[in-house]
Amino acid sequence: MNNRVTISRIGHVADVRLNRADKMNAIDPAMFDGIAAAIDQLAAMDDIRAVVLSGEGRAFCAGLDMASMADVGAGLDIDTRTHGLANGPQQVAWGWRTLPMPVIAAVHGVAFGGGFQIISGADIRIARADARFAIREAHWGLVPDMAGIALWRTLARDDVLRELTYTAREFDGTEALALGFVTRLADDPLAAAMTLAHEIAVKNPDAIRGSKRLYNLAADEDAAAVLLAESAEQAKILRTPNQAEQVRANIEKRAAIFTD
Structure with missing residues (x-):
């Protein structure tokens, strides 16, 4: 991984940062490579x-x-599909969705074009009210092609997506929340995201990962397939050591100790 992206850790939480501050973290070839490498590292x-x-x-x-x-x-x-379903540019947004653990994006300043598609790959997005967003590609005579179309279909209405894509107009965090692109607003998105990440990290990791797989599946499958998948995921978890530890910890009113 190059210096365009940094990864540090606090306990079971990874703190991942785009690291080209002098260019507002604009995506250059090295940033493409750095994000893809970071996703690969996190997956392991x-x-x-x-x-x-x-x-x-x-x-x-x-x-x-x-x-x-x-x-x-x-x-x-x-x-060329270099990363499963995705090509190289798509991987920097789609790859967050494929990670086994939840990803929370903390958004301040701007998230334009490719940046907006990257945050859309996260499970949860926390933003400042004054953050600025745009599906920016039409401004450059292009179409969104970094997995945005595949990701936005579960977030916002079709007509909203079309209007924002055709006009390339900017919108702020308050509008992004109303439209479904942002989960919630915070004055300090990074602090709020870290608090939420640590809250998730004390839950049974098998259940959290299984839940993410189910939500990823739900966008494409019919009800019958989702119902079967629910049963399959639950069968894998029931009466396992981590599930039993979650129950014991709740009864004993203590922090659970899981095996990853």
Whole structure:
């Protein structure tokens, strides 16, 4: 992983930060590589139970660094599926959804274009009311192509998505909350996200990961498949050591001690 993204940990929580503050964390080729590498690293960290994703400096992410991407755009391979369902650019947003543990995005400043698609890959988004968002691609004569379409369909109405995409207009955190893009608002999104991550991290990690798999499945499958999946996930958890420990800890009014 390069220095475009940093990962530190506090207990079972990973603190992941886009680290190009001088450019408002705009996405250049190195940032693409850094985010993809960070996702790969997190996927292998079995004892991480929640991830907080944020940006250093004045913003979460200003979107593509058009100057740096101009020289490489023509040679960018967007046809090859390099990461399961996704190509390389899509992985920086879609990859957060595929991680086994929940991801919470903490948003301040701006999240434009690719930055907005990245936060959309998180399970939960906490933002400042004055944060600014945009599906920005039409401003550059482009379509959203970093997994946004696949991610937004579970967040907002179709007509809302079309209006925001066709106009590329900006909207603030208050509107983002009303439209469904943001989970909740906070004056300090990073602190709120960290508090929530630590709250999640003290729950049975098997149950949390199983729940994420179910919600990921729900977007594409019919009711019959989801009902079967619920039963299968529960069967894998019932009477396991971690599930029994959660029950004992609740009865004894103490913190649970899980095996990851």
